[in-house]
Each structure stands twice: as C-alpha cells, then as structure tokens.
Amino acid sequence: MPLPRHFFAPSFRHRHLGAFLATIVGTMVYVAVFVTAAEASLATVTLAWNKDVSSRLTVEIPAAGDETATPQAERIKQATSILRAMPDIASVTPIKESEAARLLQPWIDDAELLKSLPVPSLIDVTVKTGSTLSADDVRQQLKTTLRDVRVDDHAAWMADLARFVNGLVVFGGVMIALTFLTLILAVSLLCRTVIATERDTIGLLHIMGADDADIARHFESHARRLALPAAGLGFVLAIISAAGLLYFMRHFANPLTLQQAHWVMLGAAVALVPLLAVWVASLSARLSSLNYLRTMP
Numbered sequence: 001m002p003l004p005r006h007f008f009a010p011s012f013r014h015r016h017l018g019a020f021l022a023t024i025v026g027t028m029v030y031v032a033v034f035v036t037a038a039e040a041s042l043a044t045v046t047l048a049w050n051k052d053v054s055s056r057l058t059v060e061i062p063a064a065g066d067e068t069a070t071p072q073a074e075r076i077k078q079a080t081s082i083l084r085a086m087p088d089i090a091s092v093t094p095i096k097e098s099e100a101a102r103l104l105q106p107w108i109d110d111a112e113l114l115k116s117l118p119v120p121s122l123i124d125v126t127v128k129t130g131s132t133l134s135a136d137d138v139r140q141q142l143k144t145t146l147r148d149v150r151v152d153d154h155a156a157w158m159a160d161l162a163r164f165v166n167g168l169v170v171f172g173g174v175m176i177a178l179t180f181l182t183l184i185l186a187v188s189l190l191c192r193t194v195i196a197t198e199r200d201t202i203g204l205l206h207i208m209g210a211d212d213a214d215i216a217r218h219f220e221s222h223a224r225r226l227a228l229p230a231a232g233l234g235f236v237l238a239i240i241s242a243a244g245l246l247y248f249m250r251h252f253a254n255p256l257t258l259q260q261a262h263w264v265m266l267g268a269a270v271a272l273v274p275l276l277a278v279w280v281a282s283l284s285a286r287l288s289s290l291n292y293l294r295t296m297p
Contacts, residue, residue, distance in 0.1 A: 021223065022230035023188050025281055029234030030232055032176050033273045037239045037242035039172040040266045046165050057135055058127040059083070059142065060150040063118035078123050078145050079161075083123065084140060090129040095122040118148075176273075187281050188288035191219050195292050216290035223285035224278060231274040239270070 042289040061075055070078075076094055083092040097119070127133050135153035 009141040018199050018226050021187065021281075022226045023184065024186045025227045025277060026230035026234035028179050029231045029274050029277045030238045032179045032277065033238035033270055034241050035172045035175050035179075035237055036273055037266075037270050038143055038245055039169050040269055041242065041246055042165055042168060043264060046161060055127045055129065057127065058140060058152045058154070059123040059125055059138070060152065061121040061123070062150075063120055072121060075146060076123070079123060079142055079149065082145060083125055083138070084131070086138070088133040089125055089138075090128045091126040093126075093217070095124060095125040097121075102198060106132065134169050180277070183277065183280055184284045187223060187284040191223070191285045191289045192292045194219075195289060212290055212293040215293060216286045219289040220282045220286035224282040227278045231277050234277075235274040242270075 044225040061072070061079055063072060080092055080094060083089055125138065132220060139149065139151040142151070
C-alpha cells in the first residue's frame with residue numbers, strides 16, 4: 001500500500017526532529033568532508049615534497065673558524081667546481097647568504113645576532129633522473145678537498161614526515177568512521193521516536209493494508225529528502241574550509257607540480273562523502289524503522 005509522500009512529515013516538523021536530523025547530517029558531512037580533504041591535501045603536499053626533493057641534495061660547508069684558513073668564498077668555489085665535474089649531477093646552485101639568513105629568520109629574528117653567527121654556506125644540487133648517486137658518494141668526492149663538508153639527501157626527515165602523515169590518515173579514518181556511526185545512531189533514534197509517538201496511526205495503517213516495508217520505505221524517503229540539502233550545505237562549507245587550508249599550504253609545496261590524476265582522485269574522494277552520508281542516513285532510517293515495526297504487536 002503506497003503511503004502519501006509527506007505522511008509522517010508533520011511528526012518530524014512539530015517535534016523539530018526534521019531540523020535536528022538535517023543539522024546532524026550537515027554537521028557530520030562537514031566534519032567528514034573536511035577531514036577527508038585535509039588528509040588528502042596533506043598526503044598530496046607530502047607527495048609533492050617527496051617528488052621535489054627525491055632528486056635533490058643539499059651540500060653544507062661550515063663557516064671557516066680560523067682566519068688563516070681558506071676563505072669561505074674559495075671553499076664554495078672549490079665545492080662547486082667538484083660538483084659540476086661529476087657526470088651524474090644535473091645542476092649546482094650555491095645559495096646566497098641572504099637566502100640562508102631568510103631561512104633562519106623564523107628562529108633567529110635578531111639581524112645583528114644572525115650576522116655574528118657562523119652560518120654555513122649551502123649548495124643546492126640536483127641529481128640527474130635515473131642516477132644512483134647517493135649523498136655518501138658526493139660527500140666522499142668533496143672530502144678530498146673539504147674535510148668538514150656535509151651532504152644531506154633529505155631521506156631521514158622525509159621518512160619521518162611520511163610516518164606522521166600515515167598516522168594522521170589512520171586517525172582521520174577513525175574520526176570518519178565514528179562520524180558515520182554517530183549518524184547511524186542518531187537517524188535510528190529519531191525514526192524510532194516518531195514511530196513510538198505515531199503508534200496508533202501505524203496500527204490504523206496496518207488495518208488499512210499497509211505493511212511494515214511500506215512504512216519503512218516512507219521513513220527512508222523522508223530521511224533522504226531531509227539529508228540531501230543538509231549534506232549539500234555541509235559539503236559546500238567544508239570545501240570552503242579546505243580551500244583555505246590549501247591556500248595556507250601553498251607556502252610549503254606547489255600543488256601544480258602534481259599530475260592531474262592526483263587531483264581527480266582527491267575530488268572523487270571528497271565528493272563521495274556527502275553521497276555516502278545521504279545513503280547511510282536513508283538506509284539507517286529504513287532498517288531501524290523496519291526492525292522497530294517488527295517488534296510492535
């Protein structure tokens with residue numbers, strides 16, 4: 001027996017349960033979408049970092065502590081000459097002192113103190129694609145002339161960053177799972193509340209020939225109607241928040257260096273969340289209503 005489309009709508013509206021359900025769905029979608037977008041953005045930026053630094057080395061030449069030693073400018077020149085003579089190196093770029101000082105400004109804001117410190121000279125090195133040249137190989141070449149030179153391949157801090165991001169992904173997954181579990185429980189309780197208050201009406205519907213599946217389908221469709229606009233609003237607000245996060249993260253990595261496929265996967269993951277929330281809300285309404293109706297005499 002098909003029921004009128006808005007048969008139980010007054011019960012939701014008069015008890016403000018419809019607005020409460022929409023608020024829950026919108027809030028849950030906002031949290032889930034933002035967490036998903038933040039996780040995906042962080043993983044994307046990490047991938048961009050890894051892609052950018054995987055073929056790059058940083059050569060560090062400590063400042064000469066003895067005035068009788070070789071001048072720092074000469075030491076930089078020697079290191080640059082050795083590096084450019086190595087066949088597996090694509091480019092060698094000495095970092096200017098002003099740029100090195102700028103990198104230290106977040107920790108040392110005193111310009112006079114910064115000038116007095118023995119700041120090491122840095123050289124940015126790019127290794128040719130496909131080369132197996134390691135930081136130890138470069139260090140051994142340079143130590144023939146500069147015994148105190150250091151070479152960093154960024155592998156250690158990139159591994160730490162990858163573990164940190166993976167931990168955040170797991171934590172975010174737990175948050176999303178708890179969010180959807182809360183949504184399921186909330187929708188189920190709301191539907192059961194309406195059924196309990198409309199017990200006499202439901203009994204009359206049974207006498208008129210409506211079965212439990214017809215009534216449960218009505219709650220399913222009504223939950224879907226309430227969830228759709230709320231999920232859309234939560235999705236839009238979460239995208240705005242995620243856009244602000246991406247705007248902030250542009251200082252750490254250039255997202256444009258990633259392939260289009262990564263952005264397609266990111267968009268698909270984020271767009272799936274509100275659709276999944278609407279489906280979960282409607283399915284929860286149907287199943288919880290059906291189970292509760294079967295317990296009624």
